[in-house]
Amino acid sequence: MDFGKVLELIIAASLVNNFVFTWFLGLCIFFGVSKKMETAIGMSITFCSVMVISAALCWVVYRYIMIPLDITFLKIVIFIGIVAAFVQSADTIMRKVSPGLYYKLGIYLALIATNCIILAVPLANVAEGYNFIESLAFGIGAGSGFALALIIMASIREKLELANVPKPFQGFPIAFITAGLIGLAFTGFAGLITH
Amino acid sequence: MKQELSNWEIFRNGIFQENIIFKLAISLCPSIAVTNNIKNGLLMGIAVWFVHVMVEVTVSVFKKFIHPRIRIPIFMLIISVWVTVINLIMAAFVRDIYGEIGLYLQLIVAFASLLARSEAFAAKNTVMHSFMDAMGMGIGFMIALVIISFFRELIGAGAVWGQAIVETKPVLIFILPAGGFFTVGILMAFFNWMELRGKAKPHH
Numbered sequence: 001m002d003f004g005k006v007l008e009l010i011i012a013a014s015l016v017n018n019f020v021f022t023w024f025l026g027l028c029i030f031f032g033v034s035k036k037m038e039t040a041i042g043m044s045i046t047f048c049s050v051m052v053i054s055a056a057l058c059w060v061v062y063r064y065i066m067i068p069l070d071i072t073f074l075k076i077v078i079f080i081g082i083v084a085a086f087v088q089s090a091d092t093i094m095r096k097v098s099p100g101l102y103y104k105l106g107i108y109l110a111l112i113a114t115n116c117i118i119l120a121v122p123l124a125n126v127a128e129g130y131n132f133i134e135s136l137a138f139g140i141g142a143g144s145g146f147a148l149a150l151i152i153m154a155s156i157r158e159k160l161e162l163a164n165v166p167k168p169f170q171g172f173p174i175a176f177i178t179a180g181l182i183g184l185a186f187t188g189f190a191g192l193i194t195h
Numbered sequence: 196m197k198q199e200l201s202n203w204e205i206f207r208n209g210i211f212q213e214n215i216i217f218k219l220a221i222s223l224c225p226s227i228a229v230t231n232n233i234k235n236g237l238l239m240g241i242a243v244w245f246v247h248v249m250v251e252v253t254v255s256v257f258k259k260f261i262h263p264r265i266r267i268p269i270f271m272l273i274i275s276v277w278v279t280v281i282n283l284i285m286a287a288f289v290r291d292i293y294g295e296i297g298l299y300l301q302l303i304v305a306f307a308s309l310l311a312r313s314e315a316f317a318a319k320n321t322v323m324h325s326f327m328d329a330m331g332m333g334i335g336f337m338i339a340l341v342i343i344s345f346f347r348e349l350i351g352a353g354a355v356w357g358q359a360i361v362e363t364k365p366v367l368i369f370i371l372p373a374g375g376f377f378t379v380g381i382l383m384a385f386f387n388w389m390e391l392r393g394k395a396k397p398h399h
Contacts, residue, residue, distance in 0.1 A: 022372050027223035076304050077275040116224050116305035168388035172220050176380030183373035
């Protein structure tokens with residue numbers, strides 16, 4: 001196994017091709033839960049783990065069930081089924097194990113299943129033809145990139161609450177402008193990996 | 196029982212009062228990802244429009260057969276089937292653009308607005324009303340994408356529909372990822388400002 005390649009994939013997925021700022025995925029969640037640091041941290045942990053595990057599950061199903069049966073054109077239907085089933089079980093487990101966190105993230109956990117950022121990982125893995133380890137690395141990179149974006153945004157928005165924002169810009173518009181500025185900073189990572 | 200709305204009111208509601216992007220602020224991903232030129236934006240808009248109409252009509256037609264307990268998985272199945280259909284169509288007929296926006300076309304399946312409207316509207320209303328609602332939502336989304344991509348292409352590349360029309364040096368940042376956030380933010384603020392102004396007038 002080429003360790004360098006795996007590391008490169010993680011860095012590329014988390015910083016250079018950050019899911020939020022370069023691919024614009026998971027924006028609903030990104031703007032929805034980034035108001036408070038505590039929620040943002042809980043959310044990023046949940047997302048990271050769901051992303052990595054669903055990437056692994058989808059890879060196995062794709063490689064050993066869908067390719068032999070030649071039903072790869074059904075990937076959208078099947079992947080969303082896998083992710084939804086997995087999230088539903090995670091939901092049940094979390095409700096039992098940590099009711100406090102469940103109470104806070106409840107509504108968003110329900111939305112996770114139909115979230116583009118989760119589904120994008122297996123779809124991108126298939127499109128790029130990654131092997132199992134590479135798929136996992138991509139999931140980890142994407143998850144940590146999303147966590148990074150969410151935590152940065154949450155810490156800025158906590159300060160923003162106190163700022164005197166012009167009335168038309170209050171709420172979503174100023175959040176978009178802020179995200180644009182962070183995105184601009186993330187463009188700087190483009191030079192990190194050169195081929 | 197809420198009051199009966201006419202088809203026209205339902206249609207208009209999706210475009211203005213409940214515009215998916217500018218008012219509800221959901222399903223935002225493609226609004227920034229594919230709007231660096233009008234061609235991509237329009238195609239994405241058409242795809243979403245198609246899926247919206249087909250999904251809401253399907254849900255509305257079968258609403259009597261869908262057991263409330265398992266409605267969410269069924270809605271998701273209906274959505275993903277129609278998304279697969281539009282993906283295969285787009286991949287066959289517009290190959291070059293599909294290469295650019297293919298991932299986002301597949302991710303229409305994760306649109307919050309599709310599930311929300313199926314649940315809140317199509318599952319409770321007649322086929323005709325659902326059709327009008329989907330038309331309004333879909334067209335509202337398409338208009339929003341075209342407005343955003345028009346500004347981004349004009350300012351960022353000095354062009355409209357691939358035709359260069361402005362001689363000056365374009366502001367490259369607007370077709371870069373960050374510019375998408377700025378454009379949407381400023382447009383949202385503009386619509387808020389219009390609304391605030393409209394509300395303020397009667398008092399003076």
